Amino acid sequence: MTATVPAQATPEQTRRVLRLLWRNPLGILGAVLLFIVVIAGVFAPLLAPYAPAEVHFTAPFQRPATVGFALGTDDLGRDILSRVLYGTRASLEVGALAVLFAVLIGVPLGLVAGYWRWMDAVLSRLSDVLLAFPFVIMAVGLTAINGGGLTDAAFALGIAQVPVMMRVVRAETLRLKESDFIIAARAMQVPSWRLLGEHILPNALAPIIVQATVVMPIAILGEAILSFLGLGIKPPAPSLGIMLSDAQQYLLRTPWPGIFPGVALALICLGFNLFGDALRDALDPKTSR
Numbered sequence: 001m002t003a004t005v006p007a008q009a010t011p012e013q014t015r016r017v018l019r020l021l022w023r024n025p026l027g028i029l030g031a032v033l034l035f036i037v038v039i040a041g042v043f044a045p046l047l048a049p050y051a052p053a054e055v056h057f058t059a060p061f062q063r064p065a066t067v068g069f070a071l072g073t074d075d076l077g078r079d080i081l082s083r084v085l086y087g088t089r090a091s092l093e094v095g096a097l098a099v100l101f102a103v104l105i106g107v108p109l110g111l112v113a114g115y116w117r118w119m120d121a122v123l124s125r126l127s128d129v130l131l132a133f134p135f136v137i138m139a140v141g142l143t144a145i146n147g148g149g150l151t152d153a154a155f156a157l158g159i160a161q162v163p164v165m166m167r168v169v170r171a172e173t174l175r176l177k178e179s180d181f182i183i184a185a186r187a188m189q190v191p192s193w194r195l196l197g198e199h200i201l202p203n204a205l206a207p208i209i210v211q212a213t214v215v216m217p218i219a220i221l222g223e224a225i226l227s228f229l230g231l232g233i234k235p236p237a238p239s240l241g242i243m244l245s246d247a248q249q250y251l252l253r254t255p256w257p258g259i260f261p262g263v264a265l266a267l268i269c270l271g272f273n274l275f276g277d278a279l280r281d282a283l284d285p286k287t288s289r
Contacts, residue, residue, distance in 0.1 A: 020282035027278025033271030041089040048082035052238040061254045074243070074257040075250060084264050086238040091220045091268060094154045094233075098219035099212045101158025102165045107208060109162070110169025111196050115177055120170070127163035135160050139222050143231045153232040157219040168211045172204040206283040213276030217269040224265055240265045 021027050040047065049068070056077035064072040064080075071080040113123040130138070142156035176182060177200065185195055226232030227241025235242055240261040247258030 017282045021278055024278040024281065026274045027282075030271045030274025030276075030278060033267055034275055037088060037268050037271055038092065040085055041092040044085040044089040048079075048085045050079040050082045052078070052083045052086040053236040054078060054082070061250075061257075064256055071260050072254075072256050074246060080243075080257055080260050083238045083243055084240070084260055087240040087243060087261060088264055088268065090150060090233055090237065090239050091223060091265070094150060094157065094223040095216045095219040097151065097154030098158035098161065098222075099215050101155055102161040102215050103208065103212065105159070106162040106165030107169050107201070110166040111173050111201060111204075113166065114170040114173025115192065115196060115200070123166065124170075127166055130160075130163045135218070136222065136225060139226060140229065140231060143226055148226075148231050148234060150233050150237070153223050153226050154219070156226075157222045158215075160222070161215045161218065165208075165211055165215065168207050169204060172207050173200055176200045176203055210276060210280045210283060213272055213279060217272040217276075220265070220268055220272075 021031070049070075056073060056079075059066075059069070059073050059077045060075055062069045062073040062077075064070065066072060069079055069081070071084065073079055074083070109123055113120045133141075138160045139153075139156045142159060143153055146152035146156065173196075177195075182195060182199060185199060223232050223239070224241035224244065227239040228245045230245070232241055233239040243261035244258055244265075247255075247261070251258050
């Protein structure tokens, strides 16, 4: 007799998830948007016609569809398409690092809080204190302390999402530890660390993955806000937030330097939100086949 259940997804479960994702038109749209965004970010050095900081002093404020400048140029004559591609790359890097920080810190804390009640009292109160601060205010404060930059912005945004990630994992741990296979494993004196690492964590991966798709667009928006305020990625490195900040004083005269990075930011977040919602529904065991 075994005290565990398979933590790995069976082929039938995998087919079920893929089938539900395929039946969701918005999920497909989100997946297509994410595919385009990832390709644009990963292959930005190959797709960009110019270096992101390359200046063309004789061609400022060129209109979109101008020969040599598909999306036009900004006030310094820098190619907007190249800067959007590299800015998308930076946004994805910050988002991925923020998710990594949130998972590496929030998941272990959530497992501990959900499994041991005495730790739950301490960690839950600590998360309440962190959640009392607005997300943007906490990210601005942490970034200002560290000095700014891509890694510092990602760390600050990831830390700001730790309480939410911790609560998601805590709730799933509380549910799983009352399952029959965990009760049987405890009766067989399986060590707690094995229960958490080999049985509870693998069975809690679905909500963790879904929460990661929620943290990603929040972190990307947070990076844009920090860069807009001058606390995120530092010029001349490209960032969608920096592009929006530079373009604001010229919006009435030449709106396209601000329109295109704004559209790129909106499409990135829309793709993650649509795909995340579809993934949540597909991974929900209550969803009909």
